[in-house]
Amino acid sequence: MTNLVIGADGAPRCGWGASTPDYTVYHDTEWGRPLHGDDALYERMTLEAFQSGLSWLTILRKRAAFRLAFDDFRIADVADYGEADVARLLGDAGIVRNRAKIEAAIGNARAALDLPEGLSALLWSFAPPPRSTRPGSFAEVPSSTPQSTAMAKALKKRGFRFVGPTTAYALMQATGMVDDHLAGCHVVA
Secondary structure (H helix, E strand, O other), X not given: OOOEEEOOOOOEEEHHHHOOHHHHHHHHHOXXXXXXOHHHHHHHHHHHHHHOOOOHXXXXXXXXXXXXXXXXXXXXXXXXXXXXXXXXXXXXXXXXXXXXXXXXXXXXXXXXXXXXXXXXXXXXXXXXXXXXXXXXXXXXXXXXXXXXXXXXXXXXXXXXXXXXXXXXXXXXXXXXXXXXXXXOOOOOO
């Protein structure tokens, strides 16, 4: 079983990518495509952390509100947030209101500012070599890898929070550090 489905448009895609229109757009235009830039990767890392314990669809549908609430995830701006900003974010019904995750997002922005090489360079340094073939089914897609474990350890060592090996691997998938589109999927990352 390949876990591929044929979408309404006739294109074969990873099964989850055809389950809702939101997922179809995300699957076809973003997931697994290489993403660079400190602020862009900070956004994805933050959203992956907020997703922990929730459906990615919930986060995806709240992404516009997250961008507004977190100043478009500009690291330098979020790093300057104080207690008034934490209170503002806790009162924002458009985002996930979890104090630990909000405080981690602010702390992670501060930690990102301290990286001499920048966040993008650090994260991409853990990208494994490209696979010779795509996975044939979801059963072949791991939840973490030695590279995501190493990334999580390196981030934690630098003061980042909510970045365990599974979250790090999800970040790697979302930002094209790994290509976990299934064999036969129409998306070319």
